Amino acid sequence: MAEAVDVQVIKSNSGCARVPGLDDFGPEALTLEARLPEIGQVCVDFALHTIGPSMVLRLRCPALACSEDVRLDEFVLFDGDCDVSQGPRRDGKSLARIWWEYLSRRVRGLGPRRVFVNGWNAWSFTGVVQQGAHPSAPGLPGILSAAFHHGAGPAEFDRSNSKELYSEMFAHVSDKSRGTGLLLGFLTQHEQFGAFSFDEGFVEVGAHCRCDGQLLKAGELMQSDWCLVELQTTLPEEPFATFIERAGRVNTALLEEKYKIIACRPDTKHIPVGWCSWYHFYEAISEENLLSNLEMMAKLRPQLPLQLFQIDDGYQRAWGDWLKIDPLKFPNKSMRDMVDAVRSRGLRPGLWLAPMAVDKHSQVAADHPDWIIRQQGGLSHGWAANSANVGKWFYGLDVTLPEVQAFIRETLTTVSHGAWSFDYLKLDFLYVAALKGARSDPTRNTAQVLQLALRLIREAVGSSTYILGCGSPLGATIGWVNANRVSADAGPAWLPVFPLPDCKWNLPCGRNMVRNTINRLPMHGVWWVNDPDCMLLRESTQFTPAEVIGIATVKALSGGSFLVSDDLQSVSHRRMRIAQVMLPVIGRAAVALDLLEREMPEILRLYVDQDSFSEETSMCHAANTFFSHLVPQDPWVVVGFCNWDDAKKHSMHPYKSVLRPLLVDVGPVIILHIFEFWTSKYFQVRLNLDLNPNALMSTADFCDGMDGGEILPHSARLYAVRIDPRQIPSALTSTSQGAESARGSTMRRAPMYVGSDVHFSCGPDYFSIRDSGKDQWLTPWSWAETHIANGFR
Numbered sequence: 001m002a003e004a005v006d007v008q009v010i011k012s013n014s015g016c017a018r019v020p021g022l023d024d025f026g027p028e029a030l031t032l033e034a035r036l037p038e039i040g041q042v043c044v045d046f047a048l049h050t051i052g053p054s055m056v057l058r059l060r061c062p063a064l065a066c067s068e069d070v071r072l073d074e075f076v077l078f079d080g081d082c083d084v085s086q087g088p089r090r091d092g093k094s095l096a097r098i099w100w101e102y103l104s105r106r107v108r109g110l111g112p113r114r115v116f117v118n119g120w121n122a123w124s125f126t127g128v129v130q131q132g133a134h135p136s137a138p139g140l141p142g143i144l145s146a147a148f149h150h151g152a153g154p155a156e157f158d159r160s161n162s163k164e165l166y167s168e169m170f171a172h173v174s175d176k177s178r179g180t181g182l183l184l185g186f187l188t189q190h191e192q193f194g195a196f197s198f199d200e201g202f203v204e205v206g207a208h209c210r211c212d213g214q215l216l217k218a219g220e221l222m223q224s225d226w227c228l229v230e231l232q233t234t235l236p237e238e239p240f241a242t243f244i245e246r247a248g249r250v251n252t253a254l255l256e257e258k259y260k261i262i263a264c265r266p267d268t269k270h271i272p273v274g275w276c277s278w279y280h281f282y283e284a285i286s287e288e289n290l291l292s293n294l295e296m297m298a299k300l301r302p303q304l305p306l307q308l309f310q311i312d313d314g315y316q317r318a319w320g321d322w323l324k325i326d327p328l329k330f331p332n333k334s335m336r337d338m339v340d341a342v343r344s345r346g347l348r349p350g351l352w353l354a355p356m357a358v359d360k361h362s363q364v365a366a367d368h369p370d371w372i373i374r375q376q377g378g379l380s381h382g383w384a385a386n387s388a389n390v391g392k393w394f395y396g397l398d399v400t401l402p403e404v405q406a407f408i409r410e411t412l413t414t415v416s417h418g419a420w421s422f423d424y425l426k427l428d429f430l431y432v433a434a435l436k437g438a439r440s441d442p443t444r445n446t447a448q449v450l451q452l453a454l455r456l457i458r459e460a461v462g463s464s465t466y467i468l469g470c471g472s473p474l475g476a477t478i479g480w481v482n483a484n485r486v487s488a489d490a491g492p493a494w495l496p497v498f499p500l501p502d503c504k505w506n507l508p509c510g511r512n513m514v515r516n517t518i519n520r521l522p523m524h525g526v527w528w529v530n531d532p533d534c535m536l537l538r539e540s541t542q543f544t545p546a547e548v549i550g551i552a553t554v555k556a557l558s559g560g561s562f563l564v565s566d567d568l569q570s571v572s573h574r575r576m577r578i579a580q581v582m583l584p585v586i587g588r589a590a591v592a593l594d595l596l597e598r599e600m601p602e603i604l605r606l607y608v609d610q611d612s613f614s615e616e617t618s619m620c621h622a623a624n625t626f627f628s629h630l631v632p633q634d635p636w637v638v639v640g641f642c643n644w645d646d647a648k649k650h651s652m653h654p655y656k657s658v659l660r661p662l663l664v665d666v667g668p669v670i671i672l673h674i675f676e677f678w679t680s681k682y683f684q685v686r687l688n689l690d691l692n693p694n695a696l697m698s699t700a701d702f703c704d705g706m707d708g709g710e711i712l713p714h715s716a717r718l719y720a721v722r723i724d725p726r727q728i729p730s731a732l733t734s735t736s737q738g739a740e741s742a743r744g745s746t747m748r749r750a751p752m753y754v755g756s757d758v759h760f761s762c763g764p765d766y767f768s769i770r771d772s773g774k775d776q777w778l779t780p781w782s783w784a785e786t787h788i789a790n791g792f793r
Contacts, residue, residue, distance in 0.1 A: 019187070019226050021253030022246060024050050040065025054230040054242070056187065059209075060223040070216050077194075077207035077224055113202040114596060115165060116172040116240070119516070120151030120193070120473050121431055122485040123506035124168070126519045127599040131202045135165045136599075139496070139503025140388075147387040147435055148506050151195055151210075151473070165198040166208075169475040170247075172240050173202065174232075174596050181232035185243040187250040188225045189475035193434075193447045213376070215442040226250065237660070238591055241522055248526045251478035259455060262463060263479035268525045268587030272424070272466070272483060272561040274308025274350070276534050279490055279565035283314035286329040289567070290338060296568040298345040304580055308424060309342045310350035310563065311335075319394055320358030320365060322411050335420045350424035351415055354471075355408050356433040356453060357387070357394050364407070371397055371404050373437040385437035387429070396432035399453045400441035408453075412460035423465050427457065427481075430472035447476065454480040468531055468561070474523075483529035483561055486520040488512035490533045490565070493542035494714050510547060510714070514554050514644070515600045521558060524589035530560035535582075537575040538566040546715035548578065549678055553640045553716035556582045556760045557590035557604045581677075581760050586612045590640065593657050603653045604640040607661045608761050633753070636722040637662060638677075638761050641699050643711035650710055651717075652698035655687055662723050663689075671724035675755030675762050676702055676717055682754055720755045720762035 019025050025047040032044040043060045059077055064070075113131045125136045138145040151168040170185030184207065186194035192209040209224045216222055228243055255263040275297055277285050290311060297306055315335065317324045325333045335351070342349040358365045358372070365372065373385040373396045386393050397404045415422050433453040434446035444452065450473065458480050461467065469481035477484055491508030495501040504512055517532040524530035532555050536543065543551070555562060562585050564571075586608065592601035610633070639658055641651040656663070659672075668690035674683045683702050687695060699717055703709035711717055755762030 019047060019056055019250060020257055021249035021251075022047075022056070022187075025054075025056055038066050038070075052230070053233070054228065056226045056228050058224045058226045060221075062221060063219050064216055064222060066216070066218050069218070071213045072211040072216055072222075073213055074192075074208055074210045075224075077209060077227055079206040080204065112176045114174055114176060115167065115198055115202055116174075116519075116596060117165060117167040118170055118474070119149065119505075120168040120195075121148050121506070122471060122474065122516070123488045123512075124149045124151070125505050126516045128519075128596055129165060129599075136504045138505040139500035139507060140505075144388040145506060148431065148471075150436065151193055164200065165202075166195050167198070168193070168195045168473070170228075170240060170243050171196040171198075171205075172596070173198075173205070174235055174239065179235050181235050181239055183228065183230040183232060183240055183243055185228045185240070185247065186225045186475065187228055187243075187247045188254060188478075189447050189473065190254065190451050191223060191225045191447065192445055193473065193476075194225055194227065210445070210447070212436060212445045213442075214445040217443070235596070237593070237657075238522060239596060244522045244526050247475070248478060251527075255479040261455075261458065264467075264482050264528065266525050266527070266529050267482070268529065268559065271529060271559070271585040271587050272308050272468070272531075272563065273583060273585055274306045274310055274348070274563050275568070276310045276312055276563045276565040277314075278312035278352070279492070279534050279536055280538070280567045280570075281312075281314070285311065285314040287331065287338070291341065293568050294341060294345065294347070297347065300568065300576075304576065305583060306347075306564070308348045308350050308563065310352065310424065310426060311338065312352040312426070316353075318359040318362035319354055320362035320397075322353050322355070323414055324363070335415075335422075339421050348424055349422050350426060351420070351422040352426040352428060353411075353415065354429040354432070355412060355427060355457065356397050356399065357429045358397060359392070359394050360384075365395060368403070371401060371407075373398050373432075373435050373439060375436075376438040385435045387432050387435060389429075394429075394432070396435040396437075398439045399433050399449060399456065400439045400444060405456055408456060409460045412457060416461040416465045424468070425461060425465060426468045426470055428470040430454075430469060430477070434473065434476075447473075450476045469528075470531070474527075478527045481528055483531050484523075484527070485531045485533060486523060486560075487514075487516040487532050490536055492536060494544075494547050497542070510543065510551055511600075511644070514551060517554055517558055517560075518592050518601050518604065519595070521589040521592060521604075524559050525587065529587075530558055530589065532558045532560050534563045534565035535579065536566060537564055537571045537579060539572060539575060540570065544712075544714070546712035548575070550642060550644075550715040552578050552582060553642065553678075553718050553760075554604070556586075556718075557606050557638070557640050559585065559587050559589040559606075561585070581757065584613070584759075586761060586763075588612050590638075593653060600642075600644040602642040602644060602651060603658075604642065605658060605661075606638040606640075606761070607635065608638055608763055609635040612761070613763065633763070634722070634725065635662060636720060636762075639697075639719045639721060640716050641711060641719065642716040644714060646713050648710040648712050650698060650700045650708075652696040652700070655695045655697050656689065656693065658697050658721065659723070662721075666723060673722045673724060673754040674702065675720045677720060677755065677757065677760055677762060678716075678718055680757050718760060722754060 029047045034042050036042050039061060041062055043062065044057060045060060046055055046057045048055050059075065114128050116128050117126060119126045129135055138149060151166065169189060172181060172183050174181040184196050184205070192211055195208050197206045197208060198204065207227055228246060230242060232239065252263040252265065255261055275293065277290065281289055294309055297309060315325060315330060316322050317326050325335060327333050339349045375383045375385050384395050387396060399405060399408065414420055416425060434450045436446065439449065454477060467481045468483045469477045470485040474484065488506055489508035490513050491497065491510060494510040496503055496507035496509045500507060513533055520530065535552065535555055562582060564579055588606065590604040590606040593603040593605055594601045637658065643649055643651060669686065669688045672685040672687060674685060681702065689695070699709040699711060701709065
């Protein structure tokens with residue numbers, strides 16, 4: 001039975017509750033203080049938001065009073081009910097006290113619940129889990145996949161057969177019937193890796209901080225990261241946007257205050273666009289096939305303006321021996337020759353490496369076995385700590401060793417500013433710095449070790465080198481990297497080709513890549529530039545044409561980096577056109593309107609206005625002419641209606657939700673111009689939101705009588721929707737979903753631009769059109785019926 005402890009409530013104005021970067025928290029702050037045997041003073045600091053029902057809290061031990069050194073595996077910040085049917089209300093007591101009671105009470109809510117789960121790694125499962133559903137588990141056994149995903153779960157936690165659910169860094173619980181939510185999140189992952197656990201019924205929630213047997217000495221400070229708790233009495237359209245934004249602010253402020261460095265801020269006006277060698281050549285790259293694709297990329301540039309030429313795995317003799325080039329593949333034994341060849345064509349050279357990982361057979365592992373992280377405890381005590389990639393095992397380097405730090409620093413300095421001079425680095429398998437095991441410095445837990453590694457990386461390459469983080473615990477990299485992978489690997493098929501088609505975790509495939517890309521859209525432009533991995537265009541993959549359209553739609557609406565990964569000479573003109581129309585990248589991410597409804601959201605809305613494009617927007621015209629123009633237009637939305645099921649189907653969503661950012665200063669009756677991009681079909685809709693407030697936008701209403709408006713499996717439709725600011729057309733017909741449509745050219749007024757097949761956004765393009773028998777340039781609010789090029793199917 002737990003021993004009762006006296007708790008003292010201290011109103012704090014001393015700055016104990018100050019959160020770096022969050023000035024809107026703290027005016028009402030307090031500390032709960034207690035003294036525990038063998039630990040001493042334990043404080044829980046609270047800071048309340050100035051307006052909304054939101055608070056942050058952390059646990060803090062100012063000076064451990066233990067009589068001898070202790071090992072700490074984990075601690076639980078709070079553990080209680082996650083009922084979201086009721087919320088805290090002021091009744092004369094401190095709001096912080098009410099919040100604490102709210103989190104601690106055990107009253108079961110009546111409404112069905114769902115939990116949005118965030119995975120530890122880019123490759124880990126991310127998405128909504130419905131109450132009563134068994135949590136998704138890795139398809140590979142733990143011995144092969146645990147290191148990818150272990151996160152803040154306890155050491156004995158087995159994700160492959162547990163009914164308990166863990167969400168890393170942040171989680172969202174919502175009550176479907178009441179429309180309320182509870183947002184939970186550790187704002188940083190600097191002190192420990194933090195996660196939230198849920199029991200099988202989604203009733204109990206615990207906030208866990210993993211310490212990995214960290215050695216704590218008497219008199220030392222021990223504290224958790226700040227944890228955000230926010231009650232949502234009405235579910236917002238973007239349910240965890242406030243957490244994403246606040247975590248971005250806190251991490252930026254913390255890096256600049258603690259390390260005196262300029263933290264990376266996402267540059268969404270200069271998104272990486274280019275080519276990667278991995279998904280066609282894999283490790284079989286050579287100087288010959290790289291130069292062949294470099295020549296083709298330069299030749300295609302007038303039609304396909306790719307800028308980045310990224311060399312992936314395979315140039316080195318072994319992982320770890322990064323500066324030793326394979327002489328059979330590169331007779332000149334120099335990557336500088338490749339860099340010069342890339343730059344001489346006006347392109348940007350990029351390089352892949354995994355600076356914390358070493359192959360078992362590498363020279364560095366043979367020469368320095370003491371550099372390797374070692375397992376601790378059990379039968380395997382003292383063995384090298386392994387991690388697994390499909391087809392190979394590798395070790396992790398102990399970055400707490402000064403010699404390892406010097407080795408990594410020399411490697412990264414050489415490839416970035418030294419002899420090789422790459423200014424774009426894809427740094428992969430970063431999680432191996434945080435492998436569970438024994439290190440030379442036992443006073444650091446794995447989260448703290450990873451922060452040490454990321455700081456080492458940034459200091460070695462400098463602020464001018466663009467870093468794409470990959471294979472890293474997501475929360476740890478905020479502020480350290482320019483871009484970050486947010487999805488599983490692309491893979492050559494919709495389902496994993498490895499005989500585990502149901503695996504929804506790290507196995508490469510289109511489904512896993514698409515799911516995580518959509519569910520992590522809110523991170524883009526706030527934490528970093530999202531990297532949804534590469535686009536595979538060649539027809540030798542197992543993707544159907546419809547699946548290529550579905551994947552392209554998600555990548556276009558993600559706003560993130562865009563790289564193709566094919567032998568460019570093997571890509572047909574039809575498939576190359578898909579890449580053409582996705583450029584330039586719009587640096588803004590879409591909003592998943594059904595984010596909490598299903599594991600793989602299907603309704604994606606992108607708001608487009610003048611700020612979505614740079615001053616000079618380069619495009620490829622359908623006639624293959626290169627030009628730059630920016631056309632002033634009123635805002636519009638581009639909406640992806642997706643179908644991730646295995647059978648074709650219609651899709652629908654309320655117009656009010658689709659049009660929400662456009663419904664400003666408009667009357668109840670509006671005219672919509674709707675252009676479906678992939679099929680080049682145009683429709684007009686008259687909508688009266690007063691008479692039909694629940695009117696649905698349905699793909700069944702946008703068909704030409706041949707396809708019925710159904711979306712093929714694993715594919716999408718992409719609609720540009722504009723509100724007409726002028727008078728209403730004359731000929732209208734009713735649709736099945738409460739709107740009215742007028743198809744074709746029934747408008748009795750001046751021409752108006754509605755879309756084209758030049759760019760997926762149907763946005764800022766000039767081109768010659770025919771109106772009343774005369775050629776003219778397209779100008780703002782000019783439109784005419786023109787011949788649109790054939791569709792993409």
